[in-house]
Each structure stands twice: as structure tokens, then as C-alpha cells.
Amino acid sequence: MTELYGGIDPRDIPTYSISDAARYLRIPAGTIRSWTVGRHYPISNGSNFFRPLIPIxxxxxxxxxxxNLIEVHVLRAIRKHHQIDLRSVRDALDFIDEQFQASHPLARERFLTDGVDLFIERYGSLVNASKSVQTEMKDALNTHLERIEPDDTGLAIKLYPFTRSSEENNPRIVVIDPxxxxxRLVIAGTGIATSVLAERYQAGDSIDDLAYDxxxxxLKIEEAIRCELPLVA
Known part of the structure; x- marks a missing residue:
């Protein structure tokens, strides 16, 4: 079981700014803001409001x-598809929520089993998606879900975010564990924060210096720095 901090599950503590989430998950901050905060958009006679898909x-x-990071990570797989209809995504997520009768269904192990098929079936019927499109979506979802490690209750407890542009065969060197x-993002199995390594690297320490210290x-040091400084490492 996960240790509680002051009676609060550490998974539920608001910790990450939108810019943090964007850097860790390699998703534009504007996209994350739309999904979690919502946004106004113009219409012919004024403006309308896009309600957030993920409540924070x-x-x-x-x-x-x-x-919330887990939910954003999973939604990223859905967002990859062209001509995505976010209203249909919302309806499909509401359907999953009703089926599971549990908060944050995208962060639960059950989503990995029957939830993916339920979501795709619902979404596909709403947008008349072909079988090939639904198969591509399932593959994308499974690729993302494989980066999530649940605890013994089935709720996500570790996330190994993508660190490179190609999602296939991404190394599992860094992890987020509340x-x-x-x-914070750390090298798996060490507790060494990637941000600390990046700061020292920027200050002039070499990769070899950091590996020794x-x-x-x-190679793990290099990958950790790449997460924070993708244009440098």
C-alpha cells in the first residue's frame, strides 16, 4: 500500500506546474492547459468555452x-490521431467513468484490461472510425499504458515517461514516483533528480564528473540530462 502523507495519498497532492508537466511528458503546455483548465475559443457571435477533459x-x-500526469499521458495517445474529435473523446471518457464507477479511471489498471476496448468501441461508434483506425488507436494506447506501473490496488504509482521522439523502444531510465x-523526475532506482544533474551540467560539470560523483x-546520466536539456544533450 502507498504511504499517506498527512492522511493524503501522495498521488493526489497538487505538485506539478503545467510547464513541469509539459517538460516531463513532452507535450505542449498549451495542450495540457486546454485539457486540464479549459480554454475560450471564438465563434461567430462571440466565444465559447472548452471544458477541461481532466479535472484538477x-x-x-x-x-x-x-x-493527473497519468491521465494526461494516456490522453496523449488519443491525441496523436488526426482529426481527433475532442467532444467524442469527452463522451467516451464519461462512458468509461460510468462503467468503472471509480475516480480517475485512466489511471487504473483496469483500463489496461477491458477499459481500452470499451473506450475504443465507444469512441469508434461516435466518430464512425474504421477498424484500422481503431486498431492504431489501441496500439498507441497500449504503448503508453506499458509505461505505467500500478501498485497492488491497481492504481498507477510509477510513470516512465517517453524521453525520445520515437515512442517505440524508448528506454525506461527515468521515472516519476510520487x-x-x-x-520529481529521477533516474530509476536511484532517486537522483534529473533537474539537479541538468543544473550541474549547465554549470560546467562533465558527464564523467557526474557519473563519478x-x-x-x-549512459543513464546522459539520458537524464537529455530529459531536461533536449537541445544540449
Missing amino acids: RDLKPKLLSFT RIAFG YECDR
């Missing part, structure tokens, strides 16, 4: 929890 705590500044380093494999 009403705080200033806006902060996401670890569970129980470690206050949920932290007694960590050089």
Missing part, C-alpha cells in the same frame, strides 16, 4: 497531481 484542483497557480523526491552509469 482549483488552485492558483494551477498544479497537477501525479494522477513517493520519491517529492515526485553519483556512482551512476554514464
Whole structure:
């Protein structure tokens, strides 16, 4: 079971700014803001409001929890498809929520089993998606779900975000675990924060210096820095 902090599950603590989430998940901040905060958009006689797909705590500044990160990560797989109808996505997510009768269904292990097929069936019927499109969507969802590790209750507890542009064969070197380093991105199995490594690298420390100081494999140090400084590493 996950240890509670002051009676609160660490997965539910608002921790990540939208810019943090964008950097960790490699998703544009504007997209994450639309999904979690909503946005106004113009129409012929004024403007309308796009309601968020993922509810977050009403705080200033806006902060996401670890569970919210998982939901954004899963939605990323859906968003990859061209001509996506977000209203249909909302309807399909509402359908999943009704079927599971549980909060944050996208962050639960059950979504990996029957939930993916239920979502795709519902979404496909709403947009008249072909079987090939539905198969591509299922493959994309499964690729993302494989990066999530659940605890013994079936709720996500670790996320291995994509660190490279190609999603296939992405290494699982860095991880987000709300129980470690206050949920910051770290090298898996070490607790070494990627942000600390990036700061030292920018300050002039070499990869070899960092590998020696932290007694960590050089390739893992490089991958960690790449997450924070993709244009440098």
C-alpha cells in the first residue's frame, strides 16, 4: 500500500506546474492547459468555452497531481490521431467513468484490461472510425499504458515517461514516483533528480564528473540530462 502523507495519498497532492508537466511528458503546455483548465475559443457571435477533459484542483497557480500526469499521458495517445474529435473523446471518457464507477479511471489498471476496448468501441461508434483506425488507436494506447506501473490496488504509482521522439523502444531510465523526491523526475532506482544533474551540467560539470560523483552509469546520466536539456544533450 502507498504511504499517506498527512492522511493524503501522495498521488493526489497538487505538485506539478503545467510547464513541469509539459517538460516531463513532452507535450505542449498549451495542450495540457486546454485539457486540464479549459480554454475560450471564438465563434461567430462571440466565444465559447472548452471544458477541461481532466479535472484538477482549483488552485492558483494551477498544479497537477501525479494522477493527473497519468491521465494526461494516456490522453496523449488519443491525441496523436488526426482529426481527433475532442467532444467524442469527452463522451467516451464519461462512458468509461460510468462503467468503472471509480475516480480517475485512466489511471487504473483496469483500463489496461477491458477499459481500452470499451473506450475504443465507444469512441469508434461516435466518430464512425474504421477498424484500422481503431486498431492504431489501441496500439498507441497500449504503448503508453506499458509505461505505467500500478501498485497492488491497481492504481498507477510509477510513470516512465517517453524521453525520445520515437515512442517505440524508448528506454525506461527515468521515472516519476510520487513517493520519491517529492515526485520529481529521477533516474530509476536511484532517486537522483534529473533537474539537479541538468543544473550541474549547465554549470560546467562533465558527464564523467557526474557519473563519478553519483556512482551512476554514464549512459543513464546522459539520458537524464537529455530529459531536461533536449537541445544540449
